[in-house]
Amino acid sequence: MATFNAVIGSLFGLAVLPFRAMNPWLAMIVISVLTGLLMLAVFRWTSNQEGIHRAKEAIKAHLLELRLYKDSMAQQMRSQGRILAANGRYILHALRPMLVMIVPVMLILIQLNLWFGSRPLAPGETAILKVKLAAGRSPLASDISVDAPAGIIVETLPLRIEEEREIDWRLRAAAPGVYDLTLKAGSDSFTKSVRVGGSLLAPISNVRPGPSFLDQVFNPGEKPLPRALAVESVEVDHPERRLPLLGLRLHWLIAYFALSIVFGFALKGVFKVEI
Amino acid sequence: MNRRDFIKAGAGAATLLALGPRADAVMRTAGRKATPRKVLILGFDGMDPKMTARWMSEGKLPAFKRLAAQGGFSPLGTSIPPQSPVAWSNFIAGTNPGGHGIFDFIHRDPKTYFPTFSASATEGSTKTIRLGNIVFPIKSGSVRNLRQGKAFWQVLEEHDVPATVFKIPANYPPVDSRQRTFSGMGTPDIVGTYGTLNYYTTESKLVNEDIGGATVHQVYVIGNRVDAKLPGPINSFKPDRPAAEIDFKIYLDPSNAVARISIQGQDFLLREKEWSGWKRVSFPLIPTQSVGGICMFYLKEIHPEVKLYVSPINVDPARPALPVSTPTSYGEDLEKKFGPFFTKGLPADTSALENDILNEEEFLQQDGFVLEESRTMLDYELGRFEAGLLFYYISSTDQRQHMFWRLFDEKHPAYDPALAKAFGGTIESTYRQADEILDRALGRIDKDTIVLVMSDHGFNPYYRSFNLNTWLRANGYLKLQNEFKEEDLDWAFAGTNWMKTRAYGVGLNGLYINEKGRESEGIVTTGPDKDNLVREIARKLEEFRDPKTGEKVLARAYVAKDVYTGAYVSSAPDIILGFNRGYRISFKSPLGRVPKDILEDNKAKWSGDHMGAAEIMPGIVLANRPVAAERPALYDVTATIMDVFDIEKPKEMIGSSLFKKGEPG
Numbered sequence: 001m002a003t004f005n006a007v008i009g010s011l012f013g014l015a016v017l018p019f020r021a022m023n024p025w026l027a028m029i030v031i032s033v034l035t036g037l038l039m040l041a042v043f044r045w046t047s048n049q050e051g052i053h054r055a056k057e058a059i060k061a062h063l064l065e066l067r068l069y070k071d072s073m074a075q076q077m078r079s080q081g082r083i084l085a086a087n088g089r090y091i092l093h094a095l096r097p098m099l100v101m102i103v104p105v106m107l108i109l110i111q112l113n114l115w116f117g118s119r120p121l122a123p124g125e126t127a128i129l130k131v132k133l134a135a136g137r138s139p140l141a142s143d144i145s146v147d148a149p150a151g152i153i154v155e156t157l158p159l160r161i162e163e164e165r166e167i168d169w170r171l172r173a174a175a176p177g178v179y180d181l182t183l184k185a186g187s188d189s190f191t192k193s194v195r196v197g198g199s200l201l202a203p204i205s206n207v208r209p210g211p212s213f214l215d216q217v218f219n220p221g222e223k224p225l226p227r228a229l230a231v232e233s234v235e236v237d238h239p240e241r242r243l244p245l246l247g248l249r250l251h252w253l254i255a256y257f258a259l260s261i262v263f264g265f266a267l268k269g270v271f272k273v274e275i
Numbered sequence: 276m277n278r279r280d281f282i283k284a285g286a287g288a289a290t291l292l293a294l295g296p297r298a299d300a301v302m303r304t305a306g307r308k309a310t311p312r313k314v315l316i317l318g319f320d321g322m323d324p325k326m327t328a329r330w331m332s333e334g335k336l337p338a339f340k341r342l343a344a345q346g347g348f349s350p351l352g353t354s355i356p357p358q359s360p361v362a363w364s365n366f367i368a369g370t371n372p373g374g375h376g377i378f379d380f381i382h383r384d385p386k387t388y389f390p391t392f393s394a395s396a397t398e399g400s401t402k403t404i405r406l407g408n409i410v411f412p413i414k415s416g417s418v419r420n421l422r423q424g425k426a427f428w429q430v431l432e433e434h435d436v437p438a439t440v441f442k443i444p445a446n447y448p449p450v451d452s453r454q455r456t457f458s459g460m461g462t463p464d465i466v467g468t469y470g471t472l473n474y475y476t477t478e479s480k481l482v483n484e485d486i487g488g489a490t491v492h493q494v495y496v497i498g499n500r501v502d503a504k505l506p507g508p509i510n511s512f513k514p515d516r517p518a519a520e521i522d523f524k525i526y527l528d529p530s531n532a533v534a535r536i537s538i539q540g541q542d543f544l545l546r547e548k549e550w551s552g553w554k555r556v557s558f559p560l561i562p563t564q565s566v567g568g569i570c571m572f573y574l575k576e577i578h579p580e581v582k583l584y585v586s587p588i589n590v591d592p593a594r595p596a597l598p599v600s601t602p603t604s605y606g607e608d609l610e611k612k613f614g615p616f617f618t619k620g621l622p623a624d625t626s627a628l629e630n631d632i633l634n635e636e637e638f639l640q641q642d643g644f645v646l647e648e649s650r651t652m653l654d655y656e657l658g659r660f661e662a663g664l665l666f667y668y669i670s671s672t673d674q675r676q677h678m679f680w681r682l683f684d685e686k687h688p689a690y691d692p693a694l695a696k697a698f699g700g701t702i703e704s705t706y707r708q709a710d711e712i713l714d715r716a717l718g719r720i721d722k723d724t725i726v727l728v729m730s731d732h733g734f735n736p737y738y739r740s741f742n743l744n745t746w747l748r749a750n751g752y753l754k755l756q757n758e759f760k761e762e763d764l765d766w767a768f769a770g771t772n773w774m775k776t777r778a779y780g781v782g783l784n785g786l787y788i789n790e791k792g793r794e795s796e797g798i799v800t801t802g803p804d805k806d807n808l809v810r811e812i813a814r815k816l817e818e819f820r821d822p823k824t825g826e827k828v829l830a831r832a833y834v835a836k837d838v839y840t841g842a843y844v845s846s847a848p849d850i851i852l853g854f855n856r857g858y859r860i861s862f863k864s865p866l867g868r869v870p871k872d873i874l875e876d877n878k879a880k881w882s883g884d885h886m887g888a889a890e891i892m893p894g895i896v897l898a899n900r901p902v903a904a905e906r907p908a909l910y911d912v913t914a915t916i917m918d919v920f921d922i923e924k925p926k927e928m929i930g931s932s933l934f935k936k937g938e939p940g
């Protein structure tokens with residue numbers, strides 16, 4: 001999974017690279033266009049284009065019947081039944097591309113979340129560092145400690161929460177930079193990335209996952225922790241990022257779906273795809 | 276009904292929550308007439324002329340001294356009585372209380388004898404419809420500012436002079452205006468009170484119900500966790516109108532002095548004795564309606580006891596649940612610039628200090644946030660002050676004199692030598708902070724700007740409490756149903772025999788005759804009967820001496836008809852008490868209680884006050900132009916504004932300019 005994440009991550013990074021110093025909307029638009037094209041292609045190759053065409057024509061024809069035979073109740077009923085049937089056929093034809101696309105779309109969303117979900121901490125802001133231990137481990141028996149680089153201040157003693165198998169510290173960002181916190185557990189140590197300041201668009205990883213496969217799928221920003229550490233995850237929640245638009249502050253997911261739909265429809269004619 | 280219910284009834288917020296955004300949300304602020312004049316007014320609540328003069332001469336207030344040398348410094352005649360809402364209303368309307376109708380913090384309803392808040396009235400939605408378990412208002416409720424007369428910035432607006440008026444007292448809800456105004460003293464928290472803190476503790480703890488403003492929650496640590504509830508506004512969508520609540524958790528480390536508070540998806544860590552800064556909370560009422568607010572947490576102790584203070588929940592300026600600014604966007608813009616900020620009328624939590632929930636140091640930390648925030652926002656307003664008038668208000672001078680007088684005055688019954696060592700200099704250092712604020716402001720304005728510094732009243736010690744209703748009873752003017760009852764009456768005259776009562780006291784300075792035709796059970800006839808009675812009581816009050824000290828308790832007992840003019844004189848109390856130095860009304864008498872003793876030592880931390888006779892309680896005025904007026908008063912400052920902007924004074928305004936004719940600029 002780690003290798004897979006690394007490959008997808010670099011592909012994404014490559015797409016965003018030229019726009020990192022610009023308005024984040026630009027990168028968002030480029031990704032929407034690229035993924036829009038990808039989806040059109042998938043749709044074209046995996047759907048029954050002929051079948052979709054026929055279903056849509058049928059719907060049009062029966063809609064016309066509805067207008068023509070307004071006075072015949074029986075004909076109205078028949079036409080409506082046929083529209084329903086054609087709709088059903090349309091959905092069936094579109095089902096296969098949907099199924100094919102579900103996985104790539106998920107991966108794209110996970111990457112987008114990595115790039116657009118959070119912003120770096122501003123100097124002076126605080127965040128909680130959370131270490132979640134593996135099942136069966138008690139934070140009271142743990143000797144995990146934090147070594148912060150210059151630029152990050154650890155402001156509290158560890159807060160050990162037995163019922164959550166969790167140890168928390170409060171961090172304060174002091175100076176801009178990309179940092180690795182070092183956490184020591186006995187002779188072992190591991191790191192967690194923290195980003196402070198900077199205007200470049202960059203992937204921001206909130207959670208470094210442990211050995212769990214699903215956790216790794218959803219948190220591709222950092223390498224998973226080795227099983228031997230008995231740590232389920234280590235987390236620094238960076239603040240949520242919003243995309244500013246005419247006084248609104250949009251969540252990236254809304255921006256992305258709106259843009260993909262716009263580009264999908266704009267480009268379907270160009271590539272002669274029946275949607 | 277106890278005091279807390281009264282306070283809630285007075286300013287209930289929940290009835291307003293169905294109000295949509297106000298119509299003025301998109302309105303522009305007032306026009307920018309090309310006026311060459313700029314007037315900056317700094318209002319420091321409660322700065323006293325004697326102390327100011329003394330510390331000026333000792334070189335401790337260099338900016339005040341500079342300003343005084345440049346123009347003038349004079350005591351400023353205050354209102355009768357010198358309470359802040361009354362005094363600032365004199366300035367706002369340019370009248371005495373007869374012209375604006377605010378005579379006291381507390382008025383009364385002559386139909387029920389019930390105390391009411393004088394500043395604003397909240398009317399709940401009268402028409403509702405009930406669907407299942409939810410009550411929907413058909414017409415939304417409203418809140419009204421009860422101050423009468425035109426505010427000076429409304430007059431300026433009519434003449435196209437722009438004004439920004441920041442947190443002036445007695446302006447909640449802010450009166451209609453296209454000027455930028457933000458409401459001040461009198462603005463409730465979102466629970467609808469003048470400030471109710473929440474305190475969570477594993478100890479058992481009582482609070483003084485006569486002071487109010489605090490809710491104590493007894494909590495338990497189970498498995499290093501505390502489960503608690505933060506109470507919010509009344510949920511008027513529910514038939515039984517329960518208070519809305521938010522659950523939250525405190526996770527404690529078993530030995531380290533650190534805890535995590537988890538509330539509505541927000542987690543934050545606090546060490547012992549740390550403040551959280553502002554946190555947003557949102558109280559759900561029904562699925563489509565919620566009320567947002569802001570509050571700060573202070574973790575006083577983690578081990579061995581848990582003690583968590585949560586400030587009164589202020590209206591969130593970003594999403595105001597109650598009207599706090601004109602235009603609405605003014606508050607929202609300030610929030611965008613500075614983040615959440617104090618919006619409750621008097622932000623300092625005097626109730627927390629009075630009830631030993633915050634100690635002196637902690638109280639000053641929080642009031643330090645208030646002062647720091649004021650400084651920053653004043654800087655911002657000065658930075659964009661291009662024309663017209665800017666009024667800016669500072670509350671800390673008043674609040675700290677109230678709470679710290681006992682520690683710089685050895686004669687005070689609550690003087691504590693140990694605390695005096697640490698905090699005896701608080702009032703002086705607060706005056707110095709005021710001086711720093713003035714100094715910064717003077718450094719940022721051009722030489723043509725007219726600068727006025729003013730306070731609404733001075734300050735006196737508060738050594739002894741006077742129970743007016745007990746005095747009236749002792750002198751045969753107020754009768755109880757049970758003549759032999761010795762202990763306190765319950766609240767609001769319960770047990771008063773109105774058929775035999777001729778006079779009663781409500782509010783901090785007010786005395787009313789039980790007048791036939793006005794009071795529901797009045798017995799004194801209007802005309803000579805009443806007039807003679809008023810004169811008789813006023814004379815006896817002025818003669819009354821404290822048996823312990825031999826001093827007069829009242830310097831003056833003003834007869835309303837003699838001292839007030841204007842359209843609203845008839846709603847004034849009949850006699851207004853002007854206390855002598857060292858005396859004040861008790862905490863119990865203003866809401867209609869009749870305690871046993873007429874006079875008591877004041878052992879409260881609320882130890883300085885300003886309920887005295889106006890003659891002994893003036894405020895201050897300083898200007899960077901010569902002050903020609905002999906004995907200027909608050910309404911003369913209003914007249915000065917009109918003079919400076921060449922606006923003919925509206926006929927209701929009674930003052931005259933501080934400056935000599937023709938030389939304000």
Ligand SMILES: [Zn+2]
Pocket residue numbers: 321359673674677885
């Ligand atoms: Zn005061």
